[in-house]
Amino acid sequence: MLSDPYTDKSTRDSTSIQIDGQALKDLVEASLVWLRTNQQLVNSLNVFPVPDGDTGTNMVLTMQAAFAEIENSSERNFGRMVHSLAHGALMGARGNSGVILSQLWRGFARALDNVEYLDGRGFVQALASARDTAYKGVVRPVEGTILTVAKDAAAAGEHALAETSDLVELLDRVVQAADVSVQHTPQLLPVLKEAGVVDSGGKGFYFILEGMLRHIRGQTLDVPQAIVQSLSTMNLENVMEAIEPGQDYEVVIDFRPYEPLDLGSFYTTLEEMGTSIQVGEGDGMYRMHIHVPTEKRYEPIDYTMTLGTITKVAMENLVAQMEERETPCGGNGQIVPAVIQPGQIAVVAVSPGNGISRVFSSLGAAAIVEGGQTMNPSTQEIIGAFENLPTDQVIILPNNKNIILAAKTAAELTVKKVAVIPSRSVPQGLAAMLRLIPDGDLDSVVEDMIAALDEVQTCEITIATRDVEIDGVEVQEGQVIGLYNGKLVLSETSLENACLGILQHAGADEYELITLFYGSNLPRQDALRIADLVREAYPGLEIEIQEGCQPHYYFIISIE
Amino acid sequence: MSAENTPLGSIHVSPKAIATIAYHATLESYGVVGLSSKNLVDGWAQAVVKDPTHGVHVDYDGHDINIDLYVIIEYGTRIASVASSVSNTVRYHVEKALGMPVNKINVHVQGLRVSNYD
Numbered sequence: 001m002l003s004d005p006y007t008d009k010s011t012r013d014s015t016s017i018q019i020d021g022q023a024l025k026d027l028v029e030a031s032l033v034w035l036r037t038n039q040q041l042v043n044s045l046n047v048f049p050v051p052d053g054d055t056g057t058n059m060v061l062t063m064q065a066a067f068a069e070i071e072n073s074s075e076r077n078f079g080r081m082v083h084s085l086a087h088g089a090l091m092g093a094r095g096n097s098g099v100i101l102s103q104l105w106r107g108f109a110r111a112l113d114n115v116e117y118l119d120g121r122g123f124v125q126a127l128a129s130a131r132d133t134a135y136k137g138v139v140r141p142v143e144g145t146i147l148t149v150a151k152d153a154a155a156a157g158e159h160a161l162a163e164t165s166d167l168v169e170l171l172d173r174v175v176q177a178a179d180v181s182v183q184h185t186p187q188l189l190p191v192l193k194e195a196g197v198v199d200s201g202g203k204g205f206y207f208i209l210e211g212m213l214r215h216i217r218g219q220t221l222d223v224p225q226a227i228v229q230s231l232s233t234m235n236l237e238n239v240m241e242a243i244e245p246g247q248d249y250e251v252v253i254d255f256r257p258y259e260p261l262d263l264g265s266f267y268t269t270l271e272e273m274g275t276s277i278q279v280g281e282g283d284g285m286y287r288m289h290i291h292v293p294t295e296k297r298y299e300p301i302d303y304t305m306t307l308g309t310i311t312k313v314a315m316e317n318l319v320a321q322m323e324e325r326e327t328p329c330g331g332n333g334q335i336v337p338a339v340i341q342p343g344q345i346a347v348v349a350v351s352p353g354n355g356i357s358r359v360f361s362s363l364g365a366a367a368i369v370e371g372g373q374t375m376n377p378s379t380q381e382i383i384g385a386f387e388n389l390p391t392d393q394v395i396i397l398p399n400n401k402n403i404i405l406a407a408k409t410a411a412e413l414t415v416k417k418v419a420v421i422p423s424r425s426v427p428q429g430l431a432a433m434l435r436l437i438p439d440g441d442l443d444s445v446v447e448d449m450i451a452a453l454d455e456v457q458t459c460e461i462t463i464a465t466r467d468v469e470i471d472g473v474e475v476q477e478g479q480v481i482g483l484y485n486g487k488l489v490l491s492e493t494s495l496e497n498a499c500l501g502i503l504q505h506a507g508a509d510e511y512e513l514i515t516l517f518y519g520s521n522l523p524r525q526d527a528l529r530i531a532d533l534v535r536e537a538y539p540g541l542e543i544e545i546q547e548g549c550q551p552h553y554y555f556i557i558s559i560e
Numbered sequence: 561m562s563a564e565n566t567p568l569g570s571i572h573v574s575p576k577a578i579a580t581i582a583y584h585a586t587l588e589s590y591g592v593v594g595l596s597s598k599n600l601v602d603g604w605a606q607a608v609v610k611d612p613t614h615g616v617h618v619d620y621d622g623h624d625i626n627i628d629l630y631v632i633i634e635y636g637t638r639i640a641s642v643a644s645s646v647s648n649t650v651r652y653h654v655e656k657a658l659g660m661p662v663n664k665i666n667v668h669v670q671g672l673r674v675s676n677y678d
Contacts, residue, residue, distance in 0.1 A: 096590050096645040103634075138592065139587040413623075
């Protein structure tokens with residue numbers, strides 16, 4: 001735990017608390033630790049896919065720079081200390097939220113010029129000054145962001161000052177108001193409401209304030225708020241991440257410390273050994289998870305031995321595990337596209353997975369571009385796929401509604417005669433593919449292919465990455481969801497129910513053939529088992545099962 | 561003129577329309593307190609006509625869209641961070657509205673505004 005000057009004194013009699021420069025250091029460290037603990041939560045709230053990193057990470061880095069500025073200072077004057085802090089925040093401001101945060105600290109510091117100790121009144125004035133400074137930094141403040149949360153927090157402080165001047169009480173009110181304000185952000189900013197999230201920057205700011213309050217109250221700072229990891233849920237399997245160099249071994253240790261764990265120094269020591277550190281707590285027991293390089297694989301165990309009694313150690317060689325997993329889906333063999341003679345029509349198909357690529361190639365596609373829902377190929381990649389084909393008549397099958405535009409742009413940027421069939425899914429693309437006559441007239445082949453698009457129905461089964469409500473369907477994170485022709489129609493707790501449900505929704509018994517393409521995230525046995533269930537449910541139909549290898553989607557289902 | 565062909569005909573978007581999107585996105589970016597012109601003569605002329613694309617220059621050469629932004633930033637913010645987030649915000653909004661990639665966004669910091677002395 002962080003050094004805590006308050007718990008020894010009576011927390012009730014908090015008017016006696018005097019926050020000087022050194023106490024500020026502890027408060028800021030608490031903020032930083034609490035923000036870092038909840039960093040992934042804040043990151044997960046990001047709405048704009050802007051490539052400037054994640055809000056949570058940016059705010060942590062900004063706070064880290066601010067804290068680094070005062071970490072080794074022995075200054076006792078509060079005003080001077082908070083000025084250094086603001087300076088550190090300014091120098092280290094990262095990303096949009098980081099810049100706003102640095103302005104908040106700057107305004108906060110300005111109101112407390114040369115103040116010896118921070119008291120309740122000073123705190124409220126500083127919050128107001130922080131708000132004013134932050135609002136001055138932008139022409140058109142967008143409400144429903146960190147700015148709004150700062151405004152509401154400051155207003156709550158001013159309001160509460162009429163009743164109390166107790167710093168802890170005021171901080172408590174401010175934290176509560178910030179919480180309410182964060183929950184309210186979707187009402188102010190439509191883009192948040194659409195995505196079903198609260199504002200990430202606002203939430204981060206809330207964690208900074210709450211971290212201080214938790215520290216004063218002596219509450220833990222190491223257990224994430226929303227994702228509370230209890231020992232029972234913290235499985236070895238679900239902490240499997242991408243492996244970076246120097247993360248050869250995963251070590252998980254369960255232990256019972258001899259005395260209350262000093263998490264600050266525990267983390268610091270672990271950080272010297274490895275990465276991906278996670279600590280779970282439950283009933284006096286701790287579980288520690290870390291990735292370490294090969295030569296350090298025993299160090300976490302030796303270190304933990306000095307702190308407490310180890311009850312269990314699990315060690316896994318991640319590199320070997322990754323190699324096992326890296327056998328490519330869809331087999332090792334090369335996918336061989338069809339060979340095109342000069343003057344023939346060449347088809348370029350965009351495919352989300354190896355198995356599907358194989359099917360397109362077998363139907364005569366001359367080139368395959370990898371891409372799908374989460375990895376749209378660029379215009380350049382599409383052009384690259386057909387530029388060197390020995391023909392100037394080309395048809396592009398985008399097979400995803402998000403790729404149609406890139407395909408059309410590609411068609412414009414080349415001297416070849418290129419037509420784009422607006423296929424919005426893999427089944428539509430395959431249906432069109434069946435109409436290809438390589439030696440035919442381009443215009444009439446295109447017409448045929450476009451007509452074929454409507455002859456097939458597409459169902460997709462995937463997993464929800466967050467809570468959302470769309471078109472009246474309520475979805476919770478982790479549920480299996482079904483899309484029918486691109487539209488969300490159902491959410492289920494099991495894959496089986498989702499598959500059968502979506503087929504029923506699509507009125508599958510009116511059709512003749514169901515083809516199930518199973519994704520890279522689904523073992524073959526499971527796929528075959530579900531195919532059997534479908535066969536039982538639709539005995540009159542022909543059911544085909546194919547390895548699709550697409551990511552994220554358990555199944556892409558074609559009904560025709 | 562950015563163009564897109566659809567089965568119903570083609571859609572043309574003028575650089576001025578793109579500039580308007582960029583202008584509004586810029587003003588919503590944190591740390592930017594105003595847009596300024598490339599040079600003084602321009603500034604005077606545009607102040608008179610109240611151009612909603614003031615301080616934004618869009619260049620489309622038939623291949624690439626390039627945008628130049630001439631901004632004034634709040635004194636006391638980290639200029640590099642503000643500039644990169646302006647660039648990201650503008651890129652996001654323009655690409656979302658247009659459905660075409662933006663090649664380059666150049667942010668020219670023309671001045672700082674001091675609203676508070678520390």
